[in-house]
Amino acid sequence: MDSLEGLVITRRLRVPVDAPAATTPGWGEVAARQLDAALLSVGFTCSAALLDRLGRLPGETVVDLGVRVLAAVRHLVGDHVRHNVYFIDFPRNVPDTLEFWAGLLRQAMLDPVAATPVPSPVLDLLTLPGYGRYRHTYADLLAAHAELVPLAGDRVTVLELGGGLEAEVRDLYHSLAGSEVPLPAEDLTALRSLAASCADEPERIPVRENRAVVNEVRLAAGRPLLVDTVTDVLRLACGCSGGDVTLAVPTRFRSFRRAERRTLLQALDAVASPARLGDVPRYREQWKRLGERLHPGEHPHLPRAAHVFEVARGVRRARGLDSRVEEALSAGRTGEAVDLLERSPGALLRRLDHLLRTGSPASAVLDAAERATAGASGRVLLSLREHLQNRLTPAAGRVFVNRHGRAWTAADARPPIEEDVVSRAVALLDEEITRRLPDPGTLIVDPEALDIALPLSGKAVAPGLGMLPRGSLSAVDGESLRFFVHWRQAGRRTDYDLSALMLDASYDDPEHVSWTNLGNGFAEYSGDLVDAPEGASEFIDVRLARATRPIVIPQVHIYTGEAFDEAAEAFFGYMTRDAEQEGMPFEPRTVRMKSDLRGSGRVALPFVLLRGDGGAWRVKWLHLYLKGAPRFNQVEGNRLTTSALVRSIVERDHLRVRYLAGLLRRKGPAGGHTTYIGLQAPAGLPAGTRVYTPGTLHELIPA
Template identity: 25%
Template sequence: MNKMLDIYINRKNKVSVEKLVETKDKEKSVIYVATILKNIEEYGYTFSEELIEALKNKSTEDLVKFYLDLKETIKLQVGEGIISQMKPMYPNFPKQVMEADYIELFINAMVHYISCGSILPEYKEEERFPLISSKDKKLTIIDLGTEEDLFNIYNELLSSKAVLSNHDKEDLVWFVDNMTKKQIVNLLPNEIVIKETLSFITPFIINKVGFNTKIANYYKTATDVLRLILVMNGYSSAIDSSEVKWLRPMKTRERKCLVQLLEGCSSIEADMFRNRTLWLKALNRLHPGNFKKCKKVNNAYDKLIKNKKIPTFKSKLEKMFEEGNVTEVVNLLSKRPGEFARALDRTVRLVKADDLKVQLDNRLNVVKAFDKVANLVSTPILLQLMSYFKKRSSENDVRVFFPKGNLAKAYVIDENIEVLEKKVCDTIVFVCQKHLRGLYSAKEMLGNVYIDDRLKDFVVPTSQRNASKSLKNVARGSKFKIAEDVNFIRAFVYWKNHDDIDLSAYFLTEDFKEIGTIAYYDMRNRGLNACHSGDIIDGANGASEYIDIDLESALNKKVKYVLVSVYNFSNKPFSDLEECFFGYMERTGVNDGKVFEPSTVKHRTDLSTKGDFNNSVIIDVENREIIICDLSSESAPYFPNNANTNKIGLINGLKGIINHSKPNMYDLAKLHADARGMNLVEDKLEADTLFLVDKEDMPVVNSSEDEIKEQTCITLYDVDYIISNLL
């Protein structure tokens, strides 16, 4: 696989053709380009005009190589790279399953189970009617890029204000390995905000270009240095003393570098006492006594050994909360605006008075104190605070929690928190919006701005830590509209190796009552007109399962939600599997075309989390929306891992997604437009900057009638740009 092409296609839907050789026979190249276009259309892709023109000037030999690399890449994007293994147990699915006698299905399953998955039923594959394409079918446009633009992804990832995913980190390492030393240093941003990213990439950069002052300047606190030490020892950057059993001996060069980094940090003593156990282990390996000039480090080490306790910020704050001293709490939090933002709800609730008007006024005084320091709070936190307090004055049945470092494992509890006054919540929202506009106004102007209303359906990617690599990278909770002429959703899962992966669909009413389940133990439901393609218990060299969901039949049966989930019946985490991915297709009919038609794939995502069951997508049947879920968890021990034994987890995952209070992309774009734009316009042709769902939504310019103007287009899928420049 061409990794560079894979990164550029996956992240920006662009290719660079600068290194392709120019041709002297343009007429022949035009034929080759037309052939490439015809072939990639099968996978749902096409080229922009700029790319077509650039390719027409390239040699046929290079065009052939370019096409083969491109085809391999886009096949992997849609999940068709292993088409020979995408065949279901019943080749004439779904018609064959719906019409089969129950005894036939039962016997086939028993033979398959008894043979440990080695025997599959044999049927002749019938010829199928060609695929009936959706009239709303849109092809994904691959645009012309440059090598400079490609390598700028490295800068955008490092500049991100959201925590990176594992595949983001893999791509970062590829850039460090494949860029020149000069490129690596020159493209380093002024600041790396996310400390996890900093500690992860530092060893790779040092290994390639050596240690330099630019890297050193990123390290501000003792905790930053501790994260780096943990990463250098093979641990995650999460500060977890229970995880760290042993630290390796370090070379003199490493010890000197780390001690000097620590010496350059401020307020190291209090910082180190917060993680005393870990620092004692680390300093035992660093031997700071060998570096006499580093007096701050040696003094702190001495106090750590003697356990001369230093009151920490957290201990002071908790004591003040326990005492109920609002004034002292506010004064202390004002010294750390980020902590103030995180504790704002709790601080407001600390204010109590018998007279409700007095209570309201005093709570608003807390908000005023926050207002004075809110400009020092990071923009992602302000965004999340704004969205949270928009819903905070209303009652909710549940609260949703996403554990740090394990965002994919949401858990839900009953809501029992005090409802806040609407005026307090509205004031906090206003304060957040005011400071966000102020912070964003320092960026370059956008001119006239157009914002697509559909961006309200998509969540801002404020954290990517557990995001999976996907065909379309969007945040959890984002909603895709189902095309009008689509009647069926076909979900699929693919996996490899000797594991048993199961695909299930759980049908629920609006108040979460069960209507039915489609799974390996209940393969069809004639009332819902839904069915399963057959349970394969051994992936071996690659296997697939499918579920067809009839939207109209589900709606007629009062179904509101369909939860589509994937289970690892082998009870091991998805991260241990060689390969596993989930996706869904939008189909007009179900018996036309192949069972797996790459051009109908609307979403595909790798399953690589540490859970063994995954709530993949939620189908909102009534609103005809697909909600991206991708929430993983661990199944109940001692019970089979399936939809029936995980009903509570399934419903909690559903509640967690539909009750979220995350900022949406429209609100983010509107804040930038207010702060940096001239006017909001309704005509795309009048805009200088467009915030769109996809590049296919760019305005069509009639060069004979319209004045051609240069426009900047920011789409939902420009995730790297969003997390580095818009957050």
């Protein structure tokens, strides 16, 4: 599959079509219908425009394109691998937990080899014969299950007709490069491929990591670099060395060619003003290592570049804005701190809560904040708006999430802020955000999209099918919900465990389903697998109508072996089914969500399942990772941490599409165009409609 074509298909659900229509009638229409039938088997279909366009192509062209399209969407839903299960009849005939372990012990005692005495007094149940590895083939599984009974409620995702591949790649490149919010690692990798293929760039690249990726291409082509801080140069050097442009992980720098060293030092010399040198100490060690590769002493005509490395080595002193602000605040000089921060509007707004709690007149701080709003990014304004709307309500705890999704909680010991102060701050933010929003024209909003949280950061959200930002709410429409995880180890034995924690409305009275408890009255576990050289899958089936707990938290634990981002493959998702549906444990057309697992934690918390007062179930998206233990993580061991984290996210009032839609309506129509916001664009929208779906919602975040 062509990688750029695959990116367009999976990120935009559009099929690029370059080939000219056939001049004489052929069998293209037949091939197009066959492709549509094959797509339906995995929950996709061609739009009318795409089907018509394919029908007018040569049949051979349709077949070749269809193979690539089908491969892309199968990978998107996780159907590119064979999903076997430990218990062949799952979700039926899952044994009682004690009965299961007693059977394995009995089998071990009757096996003369297994019954050989061992010196250790401790029996490791996971080493019992027959445990943790498939006991039947995939063909046996096929024979044991009837075909899926298709229902009208099954997922059908429409693939739209795209333009030529070059135009589609350009649009995707401009969307990612010009994003106002940080991208996940997968999108940064995609951006690198797109940048190498596109001649032109968006006029504005606001996110520093994106700019570093674009600068890699510029450096290779000998074009001027897009840098305005010394840290921009460090990010570029990391990217060129195959390292982390976010600077979260130290990079082992490669040897640079003489021309590259000269270009990097010239760029550094151009931006290394005395005020900018204060940024160097934050990444002191990385600057030292880079200096060893760039040899700034060979370029005496670039003295300001040399100053950067002198600061890193401690030869030259440079104080950053943060240190001067902290010194003023610790001395009680809030006015001086505010004056300093006004030079950096974004920094002032990010510290607004703290400044309002220092005892200085709130009116003076708010006056400075009002002046700062015009110079701060739209993402900072929206983040502060979300923070303030939660400030007046006592929280169960403060939750902190880093760029990798690693999360932890702390008690909220902050003193309160007066309601009138919060109201004034909210009003001035709303005014500035409204001013920056585009003219909506005629605004159409899908009601199901109103509870999607605004994507203020995408770093912890791996792209996939049905993915929504942290804090989003989405309805669950089936009678049975089935979680699944699949992984394949890269080198050493790896055991991932799918589990589910069930809590009452007060986040207490826990019960769980996992390899230590195979089922309860409403959920069953498909069986534990402890080795995955060829891949392994685990499932948990939850019958929603029988659930005795209103909170269900699926989670994936690394028991032993490779981390999520070390494994050859690792992904999680869920399916929904009705009671009368038969079928295999994994059926692609019932998949509602699927995404890769990654991150530095040892426990993944993708979302929480919540039952409302009316009995309807909804998913709230978490995208969190817990640090966990180096080995042997189990659901029983992190219950308190999990419940505290989940409660903090669930009770937080996230800024959602509903908020932006209200501001857009307040702005009112002023043009003849149409703006549509929804989960997927419906047919029949007017030509030229601006469409925002979850995959492009970041484009609605104002600059």
